[in-house]
Amino acid sequence: MPRAPVSQASITRTVKAVAGAGVRVGRVEIKPDGTIVVHTIDADSPPVMLPVQSGEANEWDEVLEPEGSR
Numbered sequence: 001m002p003r004a005p006v007s008q009a010s011i012t013r014t015v016k017a018v019a020g021a022g023v024r025v026g027r028v029e030i031k032p033d034g035t036i037v038v039h040t041i042d043a044d045s046p047p048v049m050l051p052v053q054s055g056e057a058n059e060w061d062e063v064l065e066p067e068g069s070r
Contacts, residue, residue, distance in 0.1 A: 006034050014038060 014036050015025055024041040031037060 004034070006030050006036060011036060 011028060011030070015028060015038065018025055018038050018040070026039045026041040029037040029039065
């Protein structure tokens with residue numbers, strides 16, 4: 001029995017669920033069998049670490065940065 005066509009509501013629910021999990025949505029692909037595929041943005045890139053704005057050293061700097069990298 002053929003599957004019902006994908007509705008706008010099911011796509012919206014899927015995108016809202018992914019975004020609600022804190023993942024940035026890049027694009028959505030609908031396969032011929034009705035499968036909804038969500039492609040995310042920067043899925044494989046490491047998290048960005050911003051420098052301390054105040055110029056003060058952070059107490060975790062020596063723990064997180066290898067010795068000699070400063």
